[in-house]
Amino acid sequence: MAKSKLKKTFLEPLGKNNPVFVQILGICSTLAVTNKVQNTVVMTLGVTFTTALSAWTISLLRNYIPSRIRMMVETMIIAAFVIIVDIVLKAYYPEMWKQLGPYVGLIITNCIIMGRVEAFALNNKPLPSLVDGFSSGLGYTYVLLSIAVVRELLGSGSLWGVRILGSWWTNWSIMIMPPGGFFVLAIIIWIIRESIMKEASHA
Amino acid sequence: MSVQRSFYKDRVYPLLFMFITTLVCILLTSGLHLLTLERADANELSFARRAILQAGDLEFENTTEGIERAYHQQITEEVGYYTATGTFGKRYIIPLEGPGLWGTIAIMVGLEEDLQTFSGVAIVSQNETPGLGARIEESWFTAQFKGKRAPFTMVEEGTASANQEVDAITGATRTSEYFKNLTARVPAEAQRLIRGE
Numbered sequence: 104m105a106k107s108k109l110k111k112t113f114l115e116p117l118g119k120n121n122p123v124f125v126q127i128l129g130i131c132s133t134l135a136v137t138n139k140v141q142n143t144v145v146m147t148l149g150v151t152f153t154t155a156l157s158a159w160t161i162s163l164l165r166n167y168i169p170s171r172i173r174m175m176v177e178t179m180i181i182a183a184f185v186i187i188v189d190i191v192l193k194a195y196y197p198e199m200w201k202q203l204g205p206y207v208g209l210i211i212t213n214c215i216i217m218g219r220v221e222a223f224a225l226n227n228k229p230l231p232s233l234v235d236g237f238s239s240g241l242g243y244t245y246v247l248l249s250i251a252v253v254r255e256l257l258g259s260g261s262l263w264g265v266r267i268l269g270s271w272w273t274n275w276s277i278m279i280m281p282p283g284g285f286f287v288l289a290i291i292i293w294i295i296r297e298s299i300m301k302e303a304s305h306a
Numbered sequence: 307m308s309v310q311r312s313f314y315k316d317r318v319y320p321l322l323f324m325f326i327t328t329l330v331c332i333l334l335t336s337g338l339h340l341l342t343l344e345r346a347d348a349n350e351l352s353f354a355r356r357a358i359l360q361a362g363d364l365e366f367e368n369t370t371e372g373i374e375r376a377y378h379q380q381i382t383e384e385v386g387y388y389t390a391t392g393t394f395g396k397r398y399i400i401p402l403e404g405p406g407l408w409g410t411i412a413i414m415v416g417l418e419e420d421l422q423t424f425s426g427v428a429i430v431s432q433n434e435t436p437g438l439g440a441r442i443e444e445s446w447f448t449a450q451f452k453g454k455r456a457p458f459t460m461v462e463e464g465t466a467s468a469n470q471e472v473d474a475i476t477g478a479t480r481t482s483e484y485f486k487n488l489t490a491r492v493p494a495e496a497q498r499l500i501r502g503e
Binding site: 167168169171172175176179180182183186187190191193194195197201204205280281 | 315
């Protein structure tokens, strides 16, 4: 029983309760960092790490946090984890840190993290909360990666900075500019909702 | 009795809880910061040195060691500026800072011996809008200044043709403008720093 529940907690954010294409959370970073696969990977790792660990920490403290100040406490804990990500990147992956610039700090405001903490971690035990946070991060990751692959391939003709398409390819500059993010995200949400999600809801 | 209890529960406990949470978070993050400070500073220095090499249009291998090696071989540190010598003769590299849209833009500018012609421009730090103004870091943008003389005119992205024209960044008119103003100060600044005038 407990195991199947945990499995459900793990699977839901990957599919029918995906934070990006169902809950439409975390869209700002989805649009902002997906023009290069490399940046996207680091961003999603940061978000997954922060979502999982802050959900776990807050779930541990959930019976002690006074409900009136819970949002302050949550923000403080999330911010601490994000700063840890920032410091580690700055020291060990400076190039990446420079590229991501302010986005790392903006993980704090990623709605997915606060959303999962409020909706799940405050009412559940630490282990399920950790699983929920982690898999919400994964759900965010694979959607962002698919957007990033499309955008980088069409916009720069490359993947992970390595040129894939030959010189015959004309880069679609709009793909690496902000509007490209809107287009690809909208198309992906549309495809998923029209095909996969529709079948699921009929069944 | 019950009044006191609720006073503790409603006022003291939340305050205490927040205080302790904050303290723990600060201790954790500042501890980690201090632990990695040395590394972060070294990275910072390496970025600055790479900017100097780029501004001087010098060849180097883009690794920490490569930057160090090329820097020590080719760059001489003077008071307030840097010089590079090679087959091209002598180049001067000066640091410069000016306002941007959100914060300070710090750059390195390389100049040929006439102190007028640019050999290159490199960004040391900036806080411009990601995806828009922050594109001043991209190499197509900085490469445009090579071989040209300030002051520049910013024209629509992709249309620069004349000798003093450079492409502005679409969607970042203000940043482009600030960058133009910053580079316009270069000749005077170079005279002041190098010739002491």
